[in-house]
Amino acid sequence: MFDSLRLSSVKLNIFSTLTFALIVLVIIFADSIISNVSLHFDAFENVSSSRHHHHQLQTHQTVPQLKITSQDDDGRGYLVPPLEVTATEKERLLQPDHKIKPEELGLFEPSDLATRFDSRVRDFFSRNQCEVQVFMTWISPVDSFGEREFFGLESLFQTNPTSCLIILSRTMDSTQGKTILQPLISRGFRVRAMSPDLWILFNNTPAEGWLNDIKNGNKDPGAIPLAQNLSNLIRLTALYKYGGVYLDTDFIILKDFSGLRNAVGAQSIDANGNWTRLNNAVLIFDKNHPLVYMFMEEFASTFDGNRWGHNGPYLVSRVVNRVAKTGQFNFTVLPPMAFYPVDWTRVAGFFVRPGDQAGARWVEAKIRQLSGATYGVHLWNKQSSRFKIEEGSIIGRLISDHCVICSMRNSLSS
Numbered sequence: 001m002f003d004s005l006r007l008s009s010v011k012l013n014i015f016s017t018l019t020f021a022l023i024v025l026v027i028i029f030a031d032s033i034i035s036n037v038s039l040h041f042d043a044f045e046n047v048s049s050s051r052h053h054h055h056q057l058q059t060h061q062t063v064p065q066l067k068i069t070s071q072d073d074d075g076r077g078y079l080v081p082p083l084e085v086t087a088t089e090k091e092r093l094l095q096p097d098h099k100i101k102p103e104e105l106g107l108f109e110p111s112d113l114a115t116r117f118d119s120r121v122r123d124f125f126s127r128n129q130c131e132v133q134v135f136m137t138w139i140s141p142v143d144s145f146g147e148r149e150f151f152g153l154e155s156l157f158q159t160n161p162t163s164c165l166i167i168l169s170r171t172m173d174s175t176q177g178k179t180i181l182q183p184l185i186s187r188g189f190r191v192r193a194m195s196p197d198l199w200i201l202f203n204n205t206p207a208e209g210w211l212n213d214i215k216n217g218n219k220d221p222g223a224i225p226l227a228q229n230l231s232n233l234i235r236l237t238a239l240y241k242y243g244g245v246y247l248d249t250d251f252i253i254l255k256d257f258s259g260l261r262n263a264v265g266a267q268s269i270d271a272n273g274n275w276t277r278l279n280n281a282v283l284i285f286d287k288n289h290p291l292v293y294m295f296m297e298e299f300a301s302t303f304d305g306n307r308w309g310h311n312g313p314y315l316v317s318r319v320v321n322r323v324a325k326t327g328q329f330n331f332t333v334l335p336p337m338a339f340y341p342v343d344w345t346r347v348a349g350f351f352v353r354p355g356d357q358a359g360a361r362w363v364e365a366k367i368r369q370l371s372g373a374t375y376g377v378h379l380w381n382k383q384s385s386r387f388k389i390e391e392g393s394i395i396g397r398l399i400s401d402h403c404v405i406c407s408m409r410n411s412l413s414s
Contacts, residue, residue, distance in 0.1 A: 113173055114197040121166060121194060121242060128190045130164035132257045133244030137234055138169035138193070139227040142176045148250070148379070148389075150180070155253040155376075155402035157189045163257070167193040168234055183405050198230070201237050206293070210300040222305015229305055232312045235283060236295050243287030250381035251281070251339075252398045254374050260284045262291075262331040264316060265339035275333055278320055279313040281378055282339045291329045294319050337373040344380035351384060353392035366394055 113120075125133055134156065138145060156165065171177065172193035184191050202208045210233070213219035214226070222229070235246040245257055263284045266275035285292050298319050304310045323329055342350055354360040370377065377398060389396050400406070 114170070114195040115200075117194060117197040118200050120192075124166065124190075124192055124194075125164060125242070128164050129162065130190065132160055132163040133242060134160075134163050134165045134257075135235065135238045135242075135244060135246045136165065136167045136249050137231045138167050138172050138249060139231050140171065142171040142174060142180070145172060145177070145180055145249075148381070148385075151399045151403070152247075152249055152251050152253070153181075153184060153191065154404045155251075155399070156247070157184060157191075158402045158404045159253050159255055160257055161189070164190040165192075167191070168196045168238060169193050170195045187404065189404070196234060196238075198234075201234065201241070205237055205240060206296040206300040207233050207237050210303060219303065220305060222307075224305050224308060226305070229303070229311050232280065232315070233296070233299055235280070236292055236299065239283055239285045240288060240292045240296065243285065243289075246280075246283040247376070248281040248378070248381075250379040250384075251376045252379065252395065252402060253376045254370060254398065254402060255376070257284070257375065260375070262286055262289060263334050264320065264331065265334045266336050267313065267340045268343070269336060273335075277313065278317045278333065279340060279378075280316045281313075282376065283316075285331070289329075289331075291319070291323065291331055294323065334375075337369075339374070339376050340378050341370060341374050342377065342380075344383045347380045347384050348387055350377075350394040351387040351389055351396075353390040353396070360392075363392070363394055363397070367397055370394075370398070 138149075153165070156163065167177075167181075169177070172180070173195040174193075177193045178185075181191050181193065198211055199208075202211050210219065214221055238244075239246055245260070247253075261284060264278055264280070265282050267277045267279040269275050283292075295315060298315050299311055302310070302315070302318075320331075320333065324333075354363050377395075379395070389399070
């Protein structure tokens, strides 16, 4: 009987142990279910909160709740796909909208003149004994090429009469454009406007892959007009393939360029005379110069169509800053007085006539300074185009002193 009681006690202990273990398992399982439900609910709440927070930042929205944009630390937009979309929809949403504007499509279609671009350039330079080969770009309508731009051409040929100028422009390579240039051509100055064929010009350079990506929608052209960024790249490829001088059209040229080679101008310097910012409004390089090739590589690899200056003056500054300490390439950084003697924040003073004797003395002193140390004065046309060129002002004096069709002087006081 004692053995029977002990056996019953053992059975009871085993049953109690199993029952306790089962209860523990049930509690753990229930807690897991509750936790998972809570986590999923929290996740849903966070997504809903995020959607509400970013709703006012939506762009390119075509279907409600399908596309949400935000900004990361670098200011670049990213897309957050919705929770309930198919794999195809999600892939589409994650693809950026890189379509080119309709008005920009013509940039990629070569005209009859453009298809002969390379032969026209080489023929023009070979037929003329060009002491200096000069390039400009003009991306605006031909009607926008006005007196100030023409003053710049006059000053170039007054100081560099044996130079040859090619204006890379579709709009100027026209009957109206030729009419604008005819007063210079009829006086024997060598200037032509030529439509560039981008595919020929960019062929076998880092620019070629970039152009394909832009055309095919694989790279975002950005909010800045594509033609403006193309101007930055066209000048580089033209210099790399042909060599010479690139000039923006808003310059008054004061000196002969024939003594300059492989140079870029500093826009600003620090207290120790070290440059702090370069500019690409003037570039002077031999054909196939490796630094220009690096400029093109930098353009293609770091292109940002939403940041003004990133693909132009800032690009030149970045590359030169990297290579300057190596001494790897032969080039010179010219001081600001060479091409940027006045900052864009102060250029207005160059357009105003002196109001008294002190002002007149300042103008005379500035003219003497520019005559000694400056190759050209950048007019910063984005800032100064609204300013009238007053008679007796520094700019008025420089234009009058460096004209070749000087009957145009009368327009300074009109």
